[in-house]
Amino acid sequence: MSYFAAALVALLAAESLMAAGWGFPNAPIGAPATLLLVHLVVLGWLSLLLCGALFQFVPVLVAKPLYSARLPLPALILLLGGIIALLSGFLGLNGALTAKLPFFPLASVLLAAGFGLVLWNLGCTLWRARPLGLPARFVVVGLLGLAATVAIGITFALVLAGDTTTPTALRLFADGLPIHIIAGLGGWLSLTAMGVSYRLLAMFMLAPEPDRRSTRAVLQLGAWALGVAVLGGTTAILVRRGAALVFSAAGVLGLLTVVLYARDIVHLYQARKRRVLELNSRMAAAAVGSLLVAALLMVVLGSMGTLGRDAGAVVFLVVFGWLSGLGLAKLYKIVPFLTWLECYGPVLGKAPTPRVQDLVAEQRAGKWFGLYFLAVWAGTVALFLDSAWAFRAAAALLLVGTAGIVLQLVRARRLADVPASARFPGGSVRPPLVLSLTRSH
Amino acid sequence: MNSSDQGPLIERAREALRTVIDPELGYNIVDLGLIYEVSIDDTGLAYVLMTTTTRGCPATSYLQEGARESIAQLPGIAGVDVVLTHDPEWSPQKMTAEARHYLGIEEENLR
Numbered sequence: 001m002s003y004f005a006a007a008l009v010a011l012l013a014a015e016s017l018m019a020a021g022w023g024f025p026n027a028p029i030g031a032p033a034t035l036l037l038v039h040l041v042v043l044g045w046l047s048l049l050l051c052g053a054l055f056q057f058v059p060v061l062v063a064k065p066l067y068s069a070r071l072p073l074p075a076l077i078l079l080l081g082g083i084i085a086l087l088s089g090f091l092g093l094n095g096a097l098t099a100k101l102p103f104f105p106l107a108s109v110l111l112a113a114g115f116g117l118v119l120w121n122l123g124c125t126l127w128r129a130r131p132l133g134l135p136a137r138f139v140v141v142g143l144l145g146l147a148a149t150v151a152i153g154i155t156f157a158l159v160l161a162g163d164t165t166t167p168t169a170l171r172l173f174a175d176g177l178p179i180h181i182i183a184g185l186g187g188w189l190s191l192t193a194m195g196v197s198y199r200l201l202a203m204f205m206l207a208p209e210p211d212r213r214s215t216r217a218v219l220q221l222g223a224w225a226l227g228v229a230v231l232g233g234t235t236a237i238l239v240r241r242g243a244a245l246v247f248s249a250a251g252v253l254g255l256l257t258v259v260l261y262a263r264d265i266v267h268l269y270q271a272r273k274r275r276v277l278e279l280n281s282r283m284a285a286a287a288v289g290s291l292l293v294a295a296l297l298m299v300v301l302g303s304m305g306t307l308g309r310d311a312g313a314v315v316f317l318v319v320f321g322w323l324s325g326l327g328l329a330k331l332y333k334i335v336p337f338l339t340w341l342e343c344y345g346p347v348l349g350k351a352p353t354p355r356v357q358d359l360v361a362e363q364r365a366g367k368w369f370g371l372y373f374l375a376v377w378a379g380t381v382a383l384f385l386d387s388a389w390a391f392r393a394a395a396a397l398l399l400v401g402t403a404g405i406v407l408q409l410v411r412a413r414r415l416a417d418v419p420a421s422a423r424f425p426g427g428s429v430r431p432p433l434v435l436s437l438t439r440s441h
Numbered sequence: 442m443n444s445s446d447q448g449p450l451i452e453r454a455r456e457a458l459r460t461v462i463d464p465e466l467g468y469n470i471v472d473l474g475l476i477y478e479v480s481i482d483d484t485g486l487a488y489v490l491m492t493t494t495t496r497g498c499p500a501t502s503y504l505q506e507g508a509r510e511s512i513a514q515l516p517g518i519a520g521v522d523v524v525l526t527h528d529p530e531w532s533p534q535k536m537t538a539e540a541r542h543y544l545g546i547e548e549e550n551l552r
Contacts, residue, residue: 056499063497203495204465206533206546273533275545340464341500348461348507350514355467 001338001413001436002076003052004331008406010044010083011324015402018395024312025388032093039090041319043083043111046189047146049327051075051118054139056334057196058122061136062129067121075117082110089160104161108154115150119143134215138195141223145187148230152180168238175237178247182229185315186254189323190291191222194261197284200330201265205272205281210264218260225253251298258295262288279362283329283369290321290376313383320376320398328372328405336360336412342431343415343424351426358422359412368404375401447481454479454487454512461507463493464500468543470508474535477526485519487512492531501525 014037017023023037055072059065066072089103126132126140152172158164159173172179202209209215229250236243265288269281277285294317301307301314336359344353379394413433415423424430458476459469470476470491478490489508493501509521533546541547 060495060497060499206494206544273544273546275547337465337499341503344464345500345503345507348503349457349510350507352460353462353464355462356464357467 001052001335002434003048003055003072004335005434006076006080007045007048007052007327008331008409010040010048011402012399012406014040014045015395015399019392019399021388021392025383025386025391029312032090036087036090036094039083039086041324042184042189043079043086046319046323046327048076048079049331050189050192051079053196053327053330053334054118054122054192056338057200058125058136058139061139061196061199062126062132064125064129067124067128071117071121075114075121078110078114078117082107082112082114085110086157089157093160102161104157105163108157111150112154115146119147134209134212134219135195135199138191138198138219138222141219141226142188142190142192142195145183145189145191145226145230148226149180149184149188152176152183156180171237171240172234175243176234178243179230179233179237181315182233182247182250182254183226185318185323186222186229187226190318191219191226193323193326194218194222197288197326197330198264198268200333201268201281201284204274204278204333205269206274207268207272210267210271214260214264214267218257218264221253221257221260225250225257228253251302255295255299258291262292262295278333278357279360279366279369280329280333282366283332283373284326286369286373287322287325287329290317290325290373294318294322310384313380316383317376317380320379321373325373325376328369328402331409332360332365332369332405335409338436339413339415339431342436343428347426347428351428352422353425353428354418354422358418359415360408361411361417365405365408368401368408370401371397372401372405447483450481450515450517451479453515454481454489454518457511457515458489458508460511461504463504466494466540466544468540470504472537472540474537474540475504475531476508481518485517487518487521489521489523490526491523492526494531496527496530 017037017040023031023034027033055066085103085107088097088099088101089107091097092099092103122139122143126136129136132140155164155169155172155176159169198209198215201207228246232246233243233250236246265285269285294314297314297317298307301310307314336356339359340356347353375394375397379391379398382390382394410433411417413431415430455471455476458471458479461470462468463470463473463475466473473494475493476489476491479487481487489512491505491508493504498504505523505525509523512518512521533541536544536546
């Protein structure tokens with residue numbers, strides 16, 4: 001729960017900055033202000049969210065307990081320290097921070113240590129659970145993507161700090177940004193989210209998991225896309241030949257991955273036994289739809305030769321429509337579920353307990369989710385139109401929608417929507433807002 | 442007295458298990474088909490064989506403990522042994538008609 005709380009704070013902070021006109025499109029896409037914003041979103045929000053979710057759901061995926069229940073807390077502290085140091089480094093580049101501390105080397109050490117603990121903990125959990133099912137193998141590939149993203153990111157940070165001037169590092173710094181983006185957004189965040197979504201959506205909708213051949217194809221194509229981008233891309237950059245071709249090949253593999261994944265998810269929704277969809281499943285569909293639209297836009301823009309110019313709009317749709325939309329939708333399920341376990345799990349069998357659904361008010365939350373997705377799509381259009389003021393307006397709506405969703409999560413956590421007469425049966429107690437007290441199974 | 446003579450007590454045990462709900466589906470674990478077997482020997486020792494809707498379900502330990510607690514408080518019960526299995530795996534076909542109706546699952550969708 002601490003990971004989720006920290007992640008949501010980062011998301012609200014990033015959306016506030018966007019609404020205030022910070023970074024792209026008011027500043028160039030490579031400006032320090034934009035880099036700060038991007039890393040606040042992908043590290044502070046998405047990566048912390050995904051790490052917190054994986055600590056909960058990798059044990060579900062492999063039906064084995066987490067390797068260490070103690071490591072997530074020091075990992076979170078290291079990651080938070082690393083993120084703050086990295087953002088401070090960007091503020092320094094921007095001239096907004098005059099303190100002459102070695103922020104980039106510090107960020108490198110802290111983020112490497114934090115993600116190292118995450119990788120070690122999840123890696124050992126997965127290793128002990130071999131042979132792995134398909135969703136867990138998605139997570140393995142995603143974790144490899146994380147390792148690659150962090151390694152390249154540290155190289156960039158050390159070059160920015162002037163701590164390394166080796167030709168290899170300088171070459172990567174000059175041309176390796178696509179590897180960093182593909183490994184991070186595609187490998188780490190998207191492939192992991194895809195793997196977890198197969199299992200979670202099937203669980204929540206009582207649907208049989210999709211045809212294994214098709215899902216295996218999604219995994220293989222995604223892994224190839226990542227491998228081609230990271231290994232092929234690095235080689236091409238270092239030998240100074242064929243980088244554009246390699247990234248195009250990775251892009252085609254990535255598009256095929258998305259199309260097959262979307263087909264799997266459509267099949268999963270069609271095959272569900274539970275006909276009435278909960279809000280989290282409806283919003284997850286909106287997120288997958290955003291991913292599919294982003295993929296189609298990449299094809300259209302690529303064929304028109306304007307992908308470079310409109311990359312910001314597509315990345316915005318991927319980050320806020322697909323990854324953040326899916327993340328918020330699943331949080332709307334995970335937070336009430338964990339809260340239920342903490343509050344009512346211990347009195348199960350001793351007293352009547354409410355259902356998980358009794359902790360939420362879907363109709364009210366649905367309006368905030370609706371506003372959120374409308375704002376995402378409006379923001380995407382504003383970026384295509386190159387309208388900075390329209391984008392700021394959309395970002396303000398995005399902030400309001402997100403704040404509304406966060407308020408619903410806090411209400412679930414505080415049991416505010418459970419009827420007072422049923423709120424504390426059998427001596428059950430309200431869990432703390434941020435700390436999680438579930439026991440391992 | 443052997444297990445077959447414990448019919449009324451077994452029935453009371455199954456009734457007690459109905460106070461335990463699967464938090465996600467919001468319905469009792471007996472009618473969801475999560476209880477595979479309930480038996481009680483002549484010393485009052487109850488044996489429950491149960492499953493969960495999915496392997497690795499985060500609620501597993503709470504559901505096992507809830508099943509144990511619900512039966513342990515019945516008169517005539519000396520102890521409760523709750524064993525978890527996934528053989529066979531649970532499927533929606535194991536639900537009673539009432540549970541299926543509650544969850545909005547039509548008969549034709551089960552095939």
